[in-house]
Amino acid sequence: MKKVVLLMGFALAGCGAARPLEVAKGESLPPAPxxxxxxxxxxxxxxxxxxxxxxxxDELLKNSEERRSDEFDLPPN
Incomplete structure (x- = not known):
């Protein structure tokens, strides 16, 4: 049980040690779009x-407004 807790502590301690990302040696960035x-x-x-x-x-509807007419709302033929 102590080993599990110790391993979890090491795993969590490593999460905060972040360095800026760099290009790997011998590699290059992707080509320009x-x-x-x-x-x-x-x-x-x-x-x-x-x-x-x-x-x-998140803007709420504060005033109710009438919808304008839809010229393309036609009955079926």
Missing amino acids: YGAAAVPTPEQLLTPTSQQRPQRS
Whole structure:
């Protein structure tokens, strides 16, 4: 039991020791995307865009409004 607790302590202690990411020796970054002038840095590749992490809209409907007419809501033929 003591060994399990000790191993869990070592595992949790290693979680906080993070270094900045670097390119491995002998490797290179991926090629630049089509149309891009330069190869993105690792920080740019790891930063999510607004499409990958959209902002949540919490705005509540405060006033009821009438919908405008839909010209394409036609009865079937």
